[in-house]
Amino acid sequence: MRILVVDDNPDIRMLLVSILQRAQHEVIEAADGVAVQQWVADTEPDLIILDLMMPEVDGWEALEMLKADPSTKDIPVIISSALDEREDYAKALEMGAVDYVPKPWDASDLVQRVGLAGAARAKSA
């Protein structure tokens, strides 16, 4: 799968690249939510991993934009965030995210969830 990783922390992006490449995925990195729609238009990812707390355009706004745009609304979004209140989970899922993986996550768990979200997308496509 081609996966777009949106997280303002470079160490987290580097880790996600390592983990997902090992699992045979292609990874594209974005450091903020500002140009998320442009990134998506340019790279046409199969799945997006999105952080929530980012400067300027945060993950909530980015998720809202992605789900409001007919050309991007069907791309599965997995939230990866240090916020771990149940209200956050519920809000993200209501807004259209397919999964919510609180930080710190376990690498193999994350890879598994990415695989599940990708498989569900392939099935519904």
Next chain:
Amino acid sequence: MSESKSQFLAEVAHEFKTPLTVIIGYANMLRSDESHLDEELSAYAGSIEKSASQLTTLIRDLGDISKIDSGQFTSTKTLHDISADVADIVEGIKISNLEYRDRLKCEGSDTANVIFGDTSRLGQVFTNLITNALKYSPVDQDVVIAIDISGEKLKISVADQGMGISEADISRLFTPYFRSSNPEALEREGTGLGLYLSKLIVEEHGGTITVSSQIGEGSTFSIGLPLAANNDQSKAA
């Protein structure tokens, strides 16, 4: 705890999570089969993983406690069958820790018992009690989880045949940051927050948590929770 202190704790807990993600993530990768590390290096990575996981538990517990203290601890209560929840937790512990598979015995979980409570918070409590029982008792001794009804209350107990707890320690067991003075117990990792948090969660449900123990013979932790008013009907259904 003052509100500013609670807020500070909550923020610290949050800020710890990103670096912990990086530490745990790379330790996971190093330990994976594709890394082909030799046994010694793989053990080092295992230690990093384990220590970072302990830190994660500490951070989560501290975050929860600060929320309880500042009145921001939210619980989502629903009517549900707690016997099934306990059975699921026991199965989950067996699956993720195969070495515990034969030691965990669950009695009485086949009868539905409905309570009004927060599944996930109470799950935290049961997981804490069961893993403590496994941790503080010999590897060849069973841990028995029993569910039964006593009067109007549901009683769930976790009994081990471990080192036991002295009377002096029992009086302080549910206070924050308490660690036993028993050197054998101190060898086990712990934050001293798990039982305090368990007590707060159980009391928030109108329940009680008690312990009885004999040195050298073992301990039994019991949780009493009010049964839902419609428990009988739900059992009949």
